[in-house]
C-alpha cells in the first residue's frame with residue numbers, strides 16, 4: 001500500500017486526514033499526490049459526550065495507522081464549522097450535537113496521537129482541494145458554494161482564504177434572499193439556507209404533502225413514513241409531475257442561481273465551484289447559473305467567471321484535510 005505513485009513527493013510519507021461531517025466521520029491516509037490509500041468511516045458520535053467523540057476520532061485514525069501508515073507525520077482535519085482554525089477549536093456547530101461544542105480538537109487529537117494537527121472548516125478544506133485537484137485547478141480567485149443539508153461557502157482571493165477576524169467568514173447560507181421568507185435555524189427569515197438547502201426543500205415538501213394528501217409528494221411521504229421525506233424525494237416528485245414539488249425545486253434553484261450572480265458581483269472570481277448533494281442531484285442548475293451569470297452579473301466579471309460543478313465529491317474533505325499538512 002506504500003508504493004510510490006506518480007506525482008508523490010519522493011520520500012514524503014502519506015499524511016493522516018480526518019473529515020468530520022454532520023453524519024459521517026471519515027479517516028484516511030492520503031499520499032502527497034492526493035491519493036486516498038486507506039480509509040475508514042463511522043457515523044459521527046456527536047450526541048454523547050466529547051470524550052466519546054474524540055475517542056471515536058482516535059479509534060478511526062489508529063486503525064489507519066495500523067493499516068500500514070504508522071510513519072505518517074501529521075494530521076489534517078476538516079470539520080463542520082464554525083471553528084477557530086488558528087487554535088483548532090470548534091465553536092458550537094449548529095448542525096451537530098453538543099459533543100463538539102467548544103472542543104479544543106487540535107490539542108486533544110495532538111496529545112492522543114503524538115502528532116502535529118491542523119484543523120480547518122470543511123468548506124475551506126474543500127476549496128483548497130478543488131483548487132489543487134478539482135474544478136478550480138490553477139485558479140487563485142475562487143468562490144466555493146455548497147448546497148447540501150445546509151448551505152456554506154468559502155472564498156479564496158489571490159490564493160488566500162478569507163477568514164474574518166474570528167475565522168467565521170463565508171457564511172453565505174445566511175444571506176437573506178427572500179425577506180419575510182421561511183424561518184432559518186439562525187433566527188432570521190428568508191436566508192438562502194432556509195430556501196435552498198436539502199433540509200429546507202424537505203421541510204417545504206412535508207408541508208406540501210400535508211396540504212394535498214392525494215399528491216405524488218404525499219404518496220412518497222407515506223411510503224417513506226412521516227418525517228423521512230428528503231430533498232431528493234421532492235426532486236423526484238417534481239420530475240414525476242407534482243406541481244407543488246416542482247415549485248419548491250424552482251424556488252430553491254432560483255435562489256441558488258441568484259446567489260451565484262451576487263457572489264460573482266461581489267468577489268469577481270475566476271472560478272465559482274458549485275458543490276453539495278443538492279447540486280449533485282440537480283446538475284442542470286450549474287448550466288443555468290452559468291447562463292444567468294453571463295446575462296445578469298456586472299461586466300466584465302460576468303464573462304470572466306467560470307461556473308463549475310465540484311469534481312471531488314465526498315473525497316474533497318479528506319483531500320483538503322491532507323493538504324492542510326502537506
Ligand SMILES: [Zn+2]
Nearest residue numbers: 174184186191
Ligand atoms: Zn439563516
